[in-house]
Amino acid sequence: MTAAVSEATGTEYVLVGGAAVNVHTGGYRPTDFDLVGPLGPAVDRALGVLGFARRGRFLVLAAAGRELVLDLPDDTLFDLAGDPPDRVVVAEGVTAAVLSATDLMMDRVLQATDGTAITLEEAVRLAVGAYRRIDWRVLESRSRVASEQGSGAYALLPATLHRVRSLARRALRDLNAARGEAADGLSPRA
């Protein structure tokens, strides 16, 4: 999808949001595809050639009884993003740009500052799934700077990041311990 939209519009879009979470962790079942890149009537026209029709803020492609929902929320990445996007080679000479795991973690932690269980769970899922692909040192630094310069959600970033990382570490430790116990259980005993 990302590569097709980039090809149709002649410019690179970056996959963000839930579909990007799905790329990094699988099993997310996104409700739409969020792409960041140029906006405007020319983009709508180019995507119209592919069969997309505007429905409110979305562009929808209907085919075979299903609908593919595309959202172009912004023309630039959110202000706490700092990495070049990952590039996935989907075919010979064709790549799709996807928000890096570190930037995605920043986005999910920012959402988790709303204090709801669901956003916290989503952030912890990403942290557990992609823990080793996330640059935690960079996140700590960015969240600290953001909290010093901002207010509201930004002020909550360091504590929320710490909570998400702690929960993920605990889950990974428990998982490691459980796997160790399972292995022991399979071992022959004298």
Added chain:
Amino acid sequence: MDADEVRSTAALGSVVRREREGRGWTLAELSARTAIPEPNLSRLERGLVDVRLSTLQRVADALGAEITLRPVGRERRLDEVVREAQEARDRIIAAGLGESDPWARLARRRARGEDTRVEAEALRRRDGSTA
């Protein structure tokens, strides 16, 4: 494992810590696997030492990693991305976190005043379910 670009002792320490924690290991476990004293590993992870290559090699071996010099700039093949996503999904499920529920996510956004009807309709068509 993805490759990391490391340009400082702090960055190296951060990567080692992340890799250790990503396996659910304590410092003591890494110490046992490398025969490197725990305080030394702690200093390494905090970026306080300019670690010797032989020490770093032992840590890398324990973590199943390799030390490489490579040109900057990297792309991943689709099959690699799919495999890593599957491993991540398995890890999330095995950790007891369950799968993300798109209906619950839409409900949260609806509660915040967002119009989610287009996405809900697409989800209904895809899943054949409602919520």
